[in-house]
Amino acid sequence: MKRYERAFAELAANASGAPVDEIAALVKIPEPDRGDFSLPCFSLAKRLRKSPADVARDVAAAAQGHPFFASIAAVGPYVNATLDSARVVAEIVPEVRRLGDRFACSEARRGAAVVIDYSSPNIAKPLGFHHLRSTMIGNALARIHRALGYTVVGVNFLGDWGKTFGLLAEAFERWGDAGALEKGGISYLLELYVRASHAAKDEPGFDDAARAMFLRQEEGDPRAIELWTSFREHSLREFERIYRRLGVSFELIEGESTYRDGMEAVIAAIAQKPGTREDQGALVVDMPYAEGEPPMMLKKSDGATLYATRDIAAAIHRFERFHFEKSLYVVGVEQTRHFDQLKRALRAMGHDFADRMVHVSFGRVQGMSTRKGNVVFLEEVLDEARERALAKMREAEADREIDPEAVSEQVGVGGVVFGDLKNLRASDYTFDWEDILNPRGFTGVCVQYAHARCCSILRKGGGAPGEGAADLSALAASEEIALVKGIARIPSAVLDAAEALEPSRLARAVYEAAHAWNRYQQAGNADRSLRVLVDGNRLRLARLALVDATRIALRKGLDLLGVPTPEAM
């Protein structure tokens, strides 16, 4: 669809004498009944000192005759263009089928590296539902960037260093039980942590002991490190189980602990910069850029390092290793200031790559804080999603040959993931089971179902026709043309999503395509002549080719979002 849009912009540019890029920026996608592309002529009119309607009329007149377009017409101050649908169908359907799994992919960014920091949970606590956003937005951005040819380095930057683990280790030394840890895993650690954080408040001396324990860890004391290592390994094992369910993977799993030895160098480097000073025994960097802003702390008064210190070291190390074009941090909006300070501190140290770092922030999920503010575990949500999907499947008459357990897992997980990614990442959203698993609305299930139906029809129809076997000029129904255009918009949405770091752009385009498919598929119920599997070879083969293209496009779109694609439901 991008090349048609570009062609329209070039046409209009030639017709008006304005630069192509300027025109391209003005082109809009109008309401469907106005056409496929639209050019508002207001700013051109100002430049040409004519009325917008006159400009539109002149541009339309000079832009006639291009083979892509069935009509280009001035409507008031707008130039509206409608694609030649036969041509679009004849080009898009074979192209999608030829590309197959490479649909919507390109090599345009080959050689450029992008580092994406996502998920990044703290160890010793189960993954909470609140980890879903970072994990799935990051996963989708990683997949989208890979599709565009980037070398993607997905980093799971574990919160595995800091006073918290001193607290936990101290608690384990006092009350811990190795057998219980082996059996209970991460939930035992959580119990221990809860007890420890109470003790830190109520038991005199405990907090200081925890602090001292973390210092022992920083100094490499064998017992302290042994405890920490065991906490970390138990945590990773359980995280991995959930990542597998979500189809999430990383190129790199490291953590703040990676930088525990590099701290002195970072601190030495930054301590020479203006604005660094000691304050009440702690090392801080003044942030003189904003009024009343607290300084960034590099070192506590007891000598231990902080999150910010380790993040500086990690950022430098990432640039040294990967020479990234972009370095993305998929982290909640509440850390906006932290990343702002991080970048400014790096810049002050002379690291210009700070300008390539982007905090991909996201809003909060409301409506999931049951049980008095306790965190909801991600695994429980995924389990409930599966159960709900299973219950829904059992309601329907199921004489199909599917494995309900496997499919309900895919539908449940897909529903939760799609339900997250369809929202603008910056905005808070309200979690609601009805919005997640409703087969009608703007949901993952709806798109998955559309994909499964494509697969089903292809199975019944004896598979997709070979290349060249289908005469696509047979596809002329309005539902068919709308479907082809819906598919064709997906690659543009992938580019858009990468540029804006906004997976919801893709989620919307994929849903639109699925909806166009449902409409087409449904039209066959009312009018049998619109069915795919009709008598008459020419029409049937052409439609099977269209179904195949639809299947490929939906599958790729869902795949880039990290949503599973069952072939039968």
Next chain:
RNA sequence: GCGCCCAUAGCUCAGUCGGAUAGAGCACCGGUUUCCUAAACCGGGGGUCGCAAGUUCGAGUCUUGCUGGGCGCGCCA
């Protein structure tokens, strides 16, 4: 108190660089299937875009103020 973000249909949300009659989904009402899986489709009602000014040929979109909400404000991550 200071800083940042947000406010659009009964509910949940889109609306990308300021452009045409502000769009989806849910819910509600009414229809559609002797079905290639109805986990679907179509139609309808429903909006002073929080309030008030301003900039502009044109404002949901930009500016200012106000109201209401969220988040953040040194030894947590």
